[in-house]
Amino acid sequence: MHLEEAKQLIESAVSRRELCIAIGGCSVEYFGRAASKLAHGKRMLLIKGDGSFGIHQNRKLNAVNYMIGAQISCSLDKHLLVQALKTKPKESMKVFFDSVEFLQSFPMEEKEDLRLFGSEKELSDTLMNDLSFIEEGLVPMNREEWMRRGFADIVARDSKGCNVVVEVKRRQADYHAVQQLERYMRQIENRKGAKARGILLAPSIGDNARKLLEQYGLEFARLDFEISNPAAKIKGVEKKQKTLFG
């Protein structure tokens, strides 16, 4: 492909914020937080609508050289120079193409992709219908209480009549989720005047969050989506950790 044609296609793609893929022989230079040069080789340049700009090789998940939220421009001299510039911090990345084997851009959907960890309604219904998959004898409070608390926080009662707070996260539980549960538990205990149990229900939990959870004597239950099934039914949970409340 002629470099002049490539230049125009890239400029057009960038201005329309399309996903742009260019493959060809190039060398790369980066200067900013560090400095680097890639010797000439065949690589893929991937430009996205938000200005993400990355040089990919045929190995490694991520780009070997990249720039985020950069101003992108092209110029044609001996090579086709595709340049990404940024200020604060001042960074520059230059891709010198001497040949372009492939170049195409694709209009993509504007909307942000929704990342679902099970359908919220399904999860809500399932939880309201049955908490026994967390443990035998665990029953949610009445719908009234449920609705007031909103989606994520459930107040339930276990087989021994102990109040149980269940914090639900559709994403991996983080540090903050644990603190949130802990705060809510103190409120519950004050209001009810009795010790309560706290269960964090999430697909997984980070290491730090797990440690904090253990410090607080709270429990974790795994929300196990049956993701191969589009209906995303809840399948089960992992064995819970030992807690203060046995």
Added chain:
Amino acid sequence: MHLEEAKQLIESAVSRRELCIAIGGCSVEYFGRAASKLAHGKRMLLIKGDGSFGIHQNRKLNAVNYMIGAQISCSLDKHLLVQALKTKPKESMKVFFDSVEFLQSFPMEEKEDLRLFGSEKELSDTLMNDLSFIEEGLVPMNREEWMRRGFADIVARDSKGCNVVVEVKRRQADYHAVQQLERYMRQIENRKGAKARGILLAPSIGDNARKLLEQYGLEFARLDFEISNPAAKIKGVEKKQKTLFG
């Protein structure tokens, strides 16, 4: 494109370890260290020769869903399912294409890309020739001394006659580089029987390394490649920090 054709092209690309790009309407499911689902949308699947497997959207630098070093397989039912599986930890990622707008694979060079931070010889020559870009009056010892020390370590003398150890790193200086310089300085001070200065010369320095450097009372000088010039000549350095030896 027919899904059957797409299936064969992907399988072929994977078996030949080519860079494979597929763009089309799909939904995505991941389960492993976390769990997630992407609702149907137009996305790009990028498969690399090392088994890197990533779903890209038109925003963000990195893949929204990914898998590294996975076993990749295709199957065709109602959708074209491209699946990546991994054990240890057990992870699975499924991409369900209902349409493939674009699909192509590219043979890439086998060789690992060399990432150069300036030519070593040029850098060596430049430093031997002139250290004044670090500071006025800094002169390297004779070539003999230089050669014995090898490329990275320079012993020089400043305008006040103080011994100066210069540790050169072509990449960002890390914690280890600081320790290396510190060790070498103690050796020099023992041998010469006098206080010496230590300068770490690198394109940049990490935060942790910077802190350690300050604790040791060492100095940092920025190696500023003029990367827009293929000759990668050293251009200058940033202002150094204040040190014990001012």
Added chain:
DNA sequence: GCTGGGAGAGGCTTA
């Protein structure tokens, strides 16, 4: 193969 630490970390949330 496992593990610990750094990164041009990236990316998100909150102040």
Added chain:
DNA sequence: TAAGCCTTTCCCAGC
């Protein structure tokens, strides 16, 4: 916007 924090961190170097 800046700062802090978590991450399916990724990735490399050491053991």
